[in-house]
Amino acid sequence: MHRKTILQAREDLKQKKYSAVELTEAVYQRIDDVESKVQAYIHLTKKQALEQAREADRRLSAAEEAPLLGIPIALKDLICMQETRTTCASQILDQFISPYDATVVKRLKGAGAVIVGKTNMDEFAMGSSTESAWHHPSMNPWNLERVPGGSSGGSAAAVAANECIGALGSDTGGSIRQPANFSGVTGLKPTYGRVSRFGLIAFASSLDQIGPMTKTVADSALLMNVISGKDPLDSTSADVERPDFMKSLERSVSGLKLGVPKEYFTSGIDPEVEHSVQEAIKTLESLGMEKVEVSLPHLEYAVATYYVIACAEASTNLSRYDGVKYGYRSEKNDNLLDMYMNTREEGFGEEVKRRIMLGTFVLSSGYYDAYYLKGQKVRTLIKQDFENAFQESDVIVAPNAPITAFKLKERVNDPLKMYLSDIYTISANLAGIPGMSVPCGISKSDGMPIGVQLMSKHFDEESLIAVGHRFQQATDHHLRQPPL
Amino acid sequence: MSGKFNIDNIAQLARLKLTDAEKERLGGHLEQIIEYIDQLNRLDTEDVEPTSHVLPIHNVFREDEVSQSGATPDYLTGSPSHQKGHYEVPKII
Numbered sequence: 001m002h003r004k005t006i007l008q009a010r011e012d013l014k015q016k017k018y019s020a021v022e023l024t025e026a027v028y029q030r031i032d033d034v035e036s037k038v039q040a041y042i043h044l045t046k047k048q049a050l051e052q053a054r055e056a057d058r059r060l061s062a063a064e065e066a067p068l069l070g071i072p073i074a075l076k077d078l079i080c081m082q083e084t085r086t087t088c089a090s091q092i093l094d095q096f097i098s099p100y101d102a103t104v105v106k107r108l109k110g111a112g113a114v115i116v117g118k119t120n121m122d123e124f125a126m127g128s129s130t131e132s133a134w135h136h137p138s139m140n141p142w143n144l145e146r147v148p149g150g151s152s153g154g155s156a157a158a159v160a161a162n163e164c165i166g167a168l169g170s171d172t173g174g175s176i177r178q179p180a181n182f183s184g185v186t187g188l189k190p191t192y193g194r195v196s197r198f199g200l201i202a203f204a205s206s207l208d209q210i211g212p213m214t215k216t217v218a219d220s221a222l223l224m225n226v227i228s229g230k231d232p233l234d235s236t237s238a239d240v241e242r243p244d245f246m247k248s249l250e251r252s253v254s255g256l257k258l259g260v261p262k263e264y265f266t267s268g269i270d271p272e273v274e275h276s277v278q279e280a281i282k283t284l285e286s287l288g289m290e291k292v293e294v295s296l297p298h299l300e301y302a303v304a305t306y307y308v309i310a311c312a313e314a315s316t317n318l319s320r321y322d323g324v325k326y327g328y329r330s331e332k333n334d335n336l337l338d339m340y341m342n343t344r345e346e347g348f349g350e351e352v353k354r355r356i357m358l359g360t361f362v363l364s365s366g367y368y369d370a371y372y373l374k375g376q377k378v379r380t381l382i383k384q385d386f387e388n389a390f391q392e393s394d395v396i397v398a399p400n401a402p403i404t405a406f407k408l409k410e411r412v413n414d415p416l417k418m419y420l421s422d423i424y425t426i427s428a429n430l431a432g433i434p435g436m437s438v439p440c441g442i443s444k445s446d447g448m449p450i451g452v453q454l455m456s457k458h459f460d461e462e463s464l465i466a467v468g469h470r471f472q473q474a475t476d477h478h479l480r481q482p483p484l
Numbered sequence: 485m486s487g488k489f490n491i492d493n494i495a496q497l498a499r500l501k502l503t504d505a506e507k508e509r510l511g512g513h514l515e516q517i518i519e520y521i522d523q524l525n526r527l528d529t530e531d532v533e534p535t536s537h538v539l540p541i542h543n544v545f546r547e548d549e550v551s552q553s554g555a556t557p558d559y560l561t562g563s564p565s566h567q568k569g570h571y572e573v574p575k576i577i
């Protein structure tokens with residue numbers, strides 16, 4: 001049962017092959033069996049989940065219709081759920097109980113979902129491996145010595161290991177797409193503004209987006225239907241019509257122009273990754289898409305631009321953690337300033353401190369123009385690159401990451417090298433466009449999953465879903481299971 | 485690099501009481517990262533407008549209507565120290 005996709009489980013529940021309670025219990029049984037190896041979750045919400053499942057069964061037997069009735073979903077632990085811990089994988093928020101539901105949680109609950117638990121992540125979503133998590137790292141279900149990617153590594157691992165039926169993650173610079181890629185699942189970062197950020201603990205507010213992490217593209221389409229849309233509680237959520245993303249699954253992709261950016265296939269990419277992505281491009285061509293070469297000439301500046309902007313925003317957003325309103329407070333608190341400084345010193349992990357320091361520096365007097373303003377200007381150039389590329393193409397195809405999942409501890413002492421593993425995903429956040437990672441192969445040399453990235457214009461997730469779904473109909477990469 | 489980076493000053497601004505070992509380690513990383521970021525100077529951005537937000541956004545007005553917000557006690561329970569409906573902090577001066 002735990003291996004089902006959302007759409008399969010939904011059908012089975014409707015046909016009463018099993019109940020929502022049985023499905024939920026099967027997922028918790030699976031968690032009992034593999035969680036000690038994978039460590040995908042920070043904490044489980046079993047009591048509420050079983051109540052939600054019982055309620056779903058009542059609604060199912062009354063033949064009620066709701067998109068996620070009885071479906072066990074996991075949430076990245078920076079999405080607030082009422083009366084539940086939301087830790088951000090940080091000591092500073094370890095005991096924080098959210099007083100309200102994030103808008104996406106409200107919508108999931110309204111759609112009948114069963115919330116399984118809160119998944120592990122890099123502390124405050126700052127990382128690419130889920131190793132900066134305060135409680136414990138997570139392991140890649142494909143190889144327990146390797147990372148699941150990050151920062152939504154717990155959600156990716158939980159989906160890959162069938163410890164939930166679907167999950168939500170968040171993506172600031174690739175944090176949905178890169179772990180989806182590393183763990184062999186599907187991950188969609190929507191257009192900035194498509195999904196409300198109310199109740200998402202902020203990392204970099206102009207880049208953060210919540211999105212689905214699922215076993216198939218079709219499941220992501222269904223979750224998008226539930227979580228998307230204007231929210232009065234998030235003034236940056238876009239007032240655009242939400243299409244029925246399930247309809248995109250029926251759409252033909254024949255004649256769509258597939259842009260291949262030459263800069264993504266230069267030095268530094270693992271040959272096996274490149275080979276798999278090139279094979280995926282051939283498959284997409286065989287589906288009737290027309291390949292065109294496009295150029296995104298400022299790709300090489302994306303990582304530098306991102307770290308200026310994301311860290312600047314983070315240093316501001318994280319100033320609220322000072323031991324007053326919530327979370328951890330240092331015992332060493334003789335006066336207010338000492339309390340602030342000791343609380344933050346003790347409560348934050350190293351990567352978070354590094355980024356707060358970098359962000360404080362680029363915003364500091366005398367360096368603001370040279371770094372922060374410069375970064376914002378280069379962001380414009382990167383955004384224009386995509387506008388130009390989308391003049392000639394409908395969907396851009398590229399690798400997600402230059403490598404497959406690396407080993408635990410391999411990169412923790414070299415932050416710059418860790419940052420560079422995000423080079424292919426960061427641009428979509430800077431430009432605000434949607435991006436999706438879809439499994440496209442397994443590396444022969446290390447046995448780890450490889451994914452292909454699809455990107456489209458602002459608010460054109462429909463094309464990504466159409467292309468991704470056709471690709472999954474034509475291939476079986478997404479059906480492979482980790483040897484767990 | 486550069487000596488641009490005064491780690492004591494930045495740590496003070498960031499409200500972080502770093503240990504000496506951290507200063508050394510983070511300082512080294514940050515110098516390396518800032519050197520990497522300096523490659524942005526290769527680009528001429530003289531006539532480029534900065535982007536702070538990717539979508540056109542406008543000031544959001546709404547009717548000034550009374551609505552229900554969370555109750556104060558719900559928000560206070562997250563605080564490490566509070567008294568009589570207020571946050572409690574160490575002495576300020």
